[in-house]
Amino acid sequence: MNTVTRPRILVVGAGFAGVECVRRLERKLSPGEAEITLVTPFAYQLYLPLLPQVASGVLTPQSVAVSLRRSSRYRTRIIPGGAIGVDLKAKVCVVRTITDKIVDEPFDYIVLSPGSITRTFDIPGLTDTAFGMKTLAEAAYIRDHVITQLDLADASEDPAERASRLQFVVVGGGYAGTETAAxxxxxxHAAVKRYPRLDPRLIKWHLIDIAPKLMPELGDKLGRSALEILRRRGIEISLGVSIAKASPEEVTFTDGRVIPTRTLIWTAGVAASPLIGTLGAETVKGRLAVTAEMCLPDHDGVFALGDAAAVPDLAKGQDGAVCPPTAQHAMRQGTHVADNVIAALRGQPLRPYVHKDLGLVVDLGGADAVSKPLGVELRGLPAQAVARGYHWSALRTGVAKTRVMTNWLLNAVAGDDFVRTGFQARKPAKLKDFEYTDAYLSPEEVRARVEGAGRARA
Structure with a gap:
């Protein structure tokens, strides 16, 4: 077969789901069997669970950015850009490239794994004031920002300003928020020892969440253990509380408290990528409704998975149960959906996705951790060994594993230098600067664009 007649497989998104799908397709399809294309702004897979360690300086940014071009089987065409609309009927994906050019990418099979965005609410000042923790740039920026607050507090002669710069607020009692605060x-705590003029007692961390429990997925015992560890370190935890409003110099909680602070980090959940809204298809709480085979009903050759899809969780045996948006499910769904794409390509039956949860790990830094592998509750060093062992084994390349292990060992032996790079000091880095939620087309705009392009070609 020549390149014109080869089926075109388009994968949208290079998160856990998308990358695992592409790698499986490369391994199992012969070069002449199909053409594989990946749409992603960056040619790397970001290992999201380790972002808090990048923000704290335990890991370097490059350690958690796994190159997509290192694979020995690398033959996927990468389109650097973001998908902003999909016409399922015409089988065309509209892509905005990194040069800001909008192009139409036709497909025969499409795998939608665009991931998620930070879930926000209509809270005055939130998107203009808060930092997120979803991208590598945000994690690197937050590290610089936190160290900058220590520098500015040390330089200030105003007690009120000094106190506000040394208070930090993290919203979200899930894994991301808890690990970020920890x-x-x-x-x-380690850096302030290098600032003789600063009183360590002025440094205050607040972790708040609207839920009544911290990380309820861990269960009552481990959740209480994590709570005790954080409070023992001096982190003030407020449950059943959220943000009423935010400004550059203070945050108001819903219980009426006003906290003077220059640092608000928002990690209160995720929402499916706005790309899903361009399809005009049925959704479940914003996630695309798909079958257990991860197919979109009534649309041949359309698959969806990961954070953007409500994949039925058959392992739970409950009607309406869907897989949670975790890396564990995304990685396994990516492999499984690749097999189903190949089966569809070859005219073979598709298999439903079934995966039992392997457990949960929470790294609180140092020797502190709580883990629940296969239902076994662990705390302290055993939990830390399981947490880091799981993350290390999940890294896709030997180079990434070597970098992460080296960083862990170096940090354990030598500690941190508390250096701020200043690379992005003059660039805005708030929530509104990273989500680009206004870049997507409506279903009507997608249809009009594709039909207009078709008439122009005719």
Missing amino acids: CLQRLT
């Missing part, structure tokens, strides 16, 4: 608190 890791950054360790950073500031």
